[in-house]
Amino acid sequence: MISRIxxxxxxxxxGPALRALLPRADFDVAAALEKVRPICEDVHHRxxxxxIEYAEKFDxxxxxxxxxxxxxxxxxxxxxxxxxxxxxxxxxxxxxIVHREQRRAPHTTQVVPxxxxxxxxxxxxxxxxxxxxxxxxxxxxxxxxxxxxxxAGVESMALASPPQKDxxxxxxxxxxxxxxxxxxxxxxAVGGAQAVAMFAYGTETCAPANMVTGPGNIWVAAAKRYFTxxxxxxxEAGPTEIAVxxxxxxxxxxVASDLISxxxxxxxxxxxxxxxxxxxxxxxAKELEPQVAATKHVEDRIVPALxxxxxxxxxxxxxKEGLRVVDAYGAEHLEIQTADAAAxxxxxxxxxxxxxxxxxxxxxxDYCAGSNHxxxxxxxACHSSGLSxxxxxxxxxxxxxxRDALADVAQHVVTLAEAEDLPAHGAAIKxxxxxxxxxxx
Numbered sequence: 227m228i229s230r231i232x233x234x235x236x237x238x239x240x241g242p243a244l245r246a247l248l249p250r251a252d253f254d255v256a257a258a259l260e261k262v263r264p265i266c267e268d269v270h271h272r273x274x275x276x277x278i279e280y281a282e283k284f285d286x287x288x289x290x291x292x293x294x295x296x297x298x299x300x301x302x303x304x305x306x307x308x309x310x311x312x313x314x315x316x317x318x319x320x321x322x323i324v325h326r327e328q329r330r331a332p333h334t335t336q337v338v339p340x341x342x343x344x345x346x347x348x349x350x351x352x353x354x355x356x357x358x359x360x361x362x363x364x365x366x367x368x369x370x371x372x373x374x375x376x377x378a379g380v381e382s383m384a385l386a387s388p389p390q391k392d393x394x395x396x397x398x399x400x401x402x403x404x405x406x407x408x409x410x411x412x413x414x415a416v417g418g419a420q421a422v423a424m425f426a427y428g429t430e431t432c433a434p435a436n437m438v439t440g441p442g443n444i445w446v447a448a449a450k451r452y453f454t455x456x457x458x459x460x461x462e463a464g465p466t467e468i469a470v471x472x473x474x475x476x477x478x479x480x481v482a483s484d485l486i487s488x489x490x491x492x493x494x495x496x497x498x499x500x501x502x503x504x505x506x507x508x509x510x511a512k513e514l515e516p517q518v519a520a521t522k523h524v525e526d527r528i529v530p531a532l533x534x535x536x537x538x539x540x541x542x543x544x545x546k547e548g549l550r551v552v553d554a555y556g557a558e559h560l561e562i563q564t565a566d567a568a569a570x571x572x573x574x575x576x577x578x579x580x581x582x583x584x585x586x587x588x589x590x591x592d593y594c595a596g597s598n599h600x601x602x603x604x605x606x607a608c609h610s611s612g613l614s615x616x617x618x619x620x621x622x623x624x625x626x627x628x629r630d631a632l633a634d635v636a637q638h639v640v641t642l643a644e645a646e647d648l649p650a651h652g653a654a655i656k657x658x659x660x661x662x663x664x665x666x667x
Contacts (some may be wrong), residue, residue, distance in 0.1 A: 227514065227529065227532050227533055228485075228511060228532045228538060228539060229520070229533075229535075229538045229539070229540045230538060230540075230541065231247065231248070231249070231541070232541045233247065233538070233540060233543075233551065234543050234587075235543070236300070236414040237535060238542075238547055238551070241554075244550070245501060245554045245605065246330065246560065247556070247599055248498075248538075248540065248551065249535055249536050249538040249607070250535075250536055250604070251464065251465045251495075251496055251534065251535070251536035251604075252494075252535075253464040253465060253494065253604060253639065254444075255444060255447050255448050255451055258444045258445060258447070258448035259448045259451055261445070262419035262445055262449045262452060263438070263452060264421045265280065265418075265420055265423065265449075266419060266420075266423040266426070266449060266452055266453070268420070269420050269423035269427060269429070270423065270426055270427045271298075274291075274292055274429045274431050274555045275659060277292045277424060278291075278292065280416075280420045281305050281389050281395070281416070283415060283567070283569060284388075284418060285389045285390070286391050287358060287390070287391050287395035287396075288395070289389060291431070292414050292415055292416050292424075293412070293413070293414055293431050294339045294360075294396055294413040294414065296433035297621055298396055299402045299403075299411065300399070300406065301399075302401075302403040303398040303406035303545060304404070305475075306399070306403040307320050308430070309408070310403075314365060314403070314407055314596075315407060317366065317369050317594050318369055318373060318407060318408065319593065320371065320594055320596035321369055321374075321596055321598070322377065324388060324598075325374070325598070326377050327376070328379070328536040328614055328616060329377060330345040330621075332344055332347065332617075333345050333347065336495035338634060338635075339630075340453050340630050340631035341626070341627040341628070341631035341635075342625075342627075342634075343623055343624070343626075344623070344626070345621050345622070345623055345624075346624060347619045347621055348619065348620050348622055349375075349379040349381070349618055349619055349620075350375075350378075350436045350437045350458065350619075351382060352380070352382035352383070352384075352434075352435045352436050352437075352466075353376070353380050353382070353383050353384075353435055353437045353438070353439065353618065354422075354425030354437070354438045355368070355372060355383065355384070355386070355410075355438060355439055356369070356371075356385070356387070356421055356426075356438065356439070356440030356441070356446060357372040357385060357386070357387040358388070358417075358440075358441055358442050358443070359388035359397060359398055359401065359408070363398040363400050363401060364401070365398075365400045365403070365404035366592060366593055366599065367440060367599075368401060368405060368408065368410075369404060369408065369452055370380065370384065370598050370600050370613060371439050371440045371600060372385070372405075372408045373628065374598065374613055374614050374615045374617060376408070377410075377615050377619075378619050379618075381586060382433075382435075382620050383410060383412070384410075384412040384414065384432060384435065385401075385413050385414070386414040386416045386421035386424065386425070387401045387414075387415070387416075388416070388421075389417070394490075395415055397415055414431075418442070418443070418445045418446060418579055419441050419445045419446060419449035419452075421446070421449075422438055422452075423453075425438045426453040426457050431481055435457060436458060437457055437458035437459065437627055438458075438459055438460075439459065439460035439600065439613060440460070441600060441615065442463065443586035444518045445641070446463075447464065448462075448463050448483065449656075453584070461462050461600075461602050461606060461610055461615050463495060463600070463603055464603040464604040465491075465496060465536070465603065466491045466492065466495045467488065467492035467495070467496040467497075467498070467558040467603055468484060468485060468488035468558070469496075469499075469500060469552055469557035469559070469561070469577075470484060470485065470498070470499045470500065470501075470560075471501070471548050471549070471562050471563070471564060472499060472501045472503070472504055472506060472542040472561075472564060473503055473506070473545065473563075474501070474503040474505060475563075475564060475565045475621055476501075476503075476506055477584060478512075479517075480563065480587070481510045481513075482517050483498035483514035483587075484561060484587050484588060484589075485499065485510070485514070485537075486514065486517055486518060486528060487587070487589050488522045488559065488588065489528045489532050489537070490522070490531075491527065491528035491531075491532035492527060493527050493534065494531065494534065494536060495527070495531040495536070495537075496534075496536040496537055497532055498538055498555065498557070499512050499539045499540065499546045500532045500542060500551050500552055500555075501539070502541070502543060502545060502547070503525050506614055506643045507539045507541060510539065518532070519585060535578050539649060543569065545564065549573055551568070552577070553576045554576075554605065555605065556602075556605040556607035556608045557577055557607065558578040558579075558593060558601045558602060558607065559577075559578060559581065559588040559591065559601065560574060560577035560578075560579070560580050560581065561580075561581045561586075561587065561648050562574070562582050563583065564579070565586060565662045567582045569585040576607045576608045578601030578602045578603070578607045579598075579599075579601055579612060580590055580598055592656045594630060598612050598613045598645075600612055600613035601613075632655070632658065633659065634665040636655050636658075636659065636664055637663050639651070639652065639655050640652035640655050640663050643655075
């Protein structure tokens, strides 16, 4: 069901050569880009009419309007299963606890007497949030996008989610109920690349946004790439990933269940076990069969995901080599199931989020740990972070110098301007001192 990659015996290669040995899904955003370009430009030129046509073409529903009525949002909350509501409210509560601590305060540094630089943090003015609605419904993604934006102080927020045939062309009612719990009243029944285009360009109904965040399929990722530079984005999210670094102290039943938990997202989902224990590898492979047989989404998601080229059991010589492998892989989700797991986790350099020990599975982080589950995929954890309050803040430097403070450094500024052959830069300093620059003290 799942392949093996044996990296024991020989010294592990460095950098790209090691990454090339590791499993990864095919996810060609560049190829998808050419297909979403005409969709995005059609939305630009025809606005809501284009959105309504694409809803019929891609989602099989004919909409009268793209904005969801307030009554539908209220009705979705009223009809929500009380247990689901309680769980969503707890997820929101815990996410707020964590993200509220990420707020940043202005800070002023006195560089010299009379010369200060203040860094203040200003939230993005308007954000478009995307909640997928394909194989599964993700109210948790509404929470993970909305809470950090709200805690950052974003004043204007709208959410898009695909229209559903089974719900009269509205987004899934659990998505709408989550919006109600979060106080989001501007919701659009729009999916895919056209949703990103709606937020980027604006339409008759939807005002343009400064930033778009939220996971989605390859078409959403391609649209984000298309609009990079025009709007801010969180990341070009690819198929979900789990890597488990484990030794012979790990419980194979736990490891197998965690691999399956990510495989049920999508046939391209990646499930990777890195271990120095052949016995554990054998036990996990054996454990997968009955657990997969006992669950849902077997043939359409889990089996293709586990059997795909993106999933594998990777054998290494020891923990040191295992750490090198997981750092090279840069997993979206990394579980550490080893002896002294906290110390091992502290040595990891590249991961979207790290889950320590047997009682912190990825599923906890997906819903109720308080952490954010919108995380970098495809190895991007080596340079990018997950969604947070900082994602929605812009740092602005405020420079405040007195005449004496400028005079103290004026000659250095003029010297550097002339060294760069930019004499007008120096002249802007000289003009303030009657064209005679004071000597540096």
